[in-house]
Amino acid sequence: MLVSSKIYLKDAYKKGYAFPHFNYWDSNSIRAEIAAAEELNLPIILAWAEKHSPEIGMDDALALGKYFGSKANVPVMLHLDHGVSPDLVKKAVDSGFTSVMIDASDKDFEENVSTTKDIVEYAHKRGVVVEAEIGHVGTNSTEDNSKYTEVDAAEKFATETGVDSMAVSIGTSHGTYKTGTPKLNFDRLQELRKSVDIPLVLHGGSSSGDDNLRKAAELGITKVNIYTDLANASLHASEVQKYDTEMDLAFAQRKAIKDLCEHYYDVFETNKYEYRV
Secondary structure, three states: OEOOOHHHHHHHHHHOOOEEEEEOOOHHHHHHHHHHHHHHOOOEEEEEEHHHOOOOOHHHHHHHHHHHHHHOOOOEEEEEEEEOOHHHHHHHHHHOOOEEEEOOOOOOHHHHHHHHHHHHHHHHOOOOEEEEEEOEOOEOOOOOOOEOOOHHHHHHHHHHHOOOEEEEOOOOOEOOOOOOOOOOOHHHHHHHHHHOOOOEEEOOOOOOOHHHHHHHHHOOEEEEEEOHHHHHHHHHHHHOOOOOOHHHHHHHHHHHHHHHHHHHHHHOOHHHOOOOO
16 A cells, blocks of 8 residues: 555654665566565555666556555555655656655755745645755765765754754765675764754665664664665576576565565664564
8 A cells, every 4th residue: 555654754763674665677576576575564665766767767667666565464654765856756646656856956055945845835836755865975986075964954944944854974985895795874864853853764775784784773863764675585586507597587586586675674774663564
């Protein structure tokens, strides 16, 4: 069943755990991710990102999310991840996503506030919650351009936009790390948690280190985005042996994704969520 993320992230915010946010890119990945949630009887956040449009467009992704989400035996939050085009974000609101992210973090502060506020007003009138980003989570596939979230800016941003959750930058990056795991700024996270009274979100969770992510959840992160690790797990499953049929290959890929999803549920201590279906 499809639900809003609002009450779930608020529960995580109060109790010191996080929900994993899993991007899906085809029917195989979404089936595996839902299977993990159903195995553990826990809610799940399923997401499609605007940057994946060349591989799977929003309409197709939404159709998959609605179909498999409505059939699931656990609550499913269907999320638009990193929507950079306001028109596309508004279309996502109108089309059935239960939460959306407007990402204007690469703009100056005033433009980020203005763009986010417009989306918040539009989405809230239609019962959809909104995530935005302050600071900037870069990528390690190119020269890193991450910017730590400033506490004063985050507090002002939350107040002026009315956003429901906020993605913050404390040292993670999108993509694959060049060397080891990152050093996260937990002092900054605690400062943000004390100053901002809405759920905080961490992007770039893949390969950021289990200990890092568990501590981030304990200190105030309520949602952690995972994509690259899942895609790599699926790829690795296709490379370790030769399969007799395409169905055998697809099954192996689903198992690899499902196992990793279950692992991240454990890392984030999502079983602290008590209101099971």
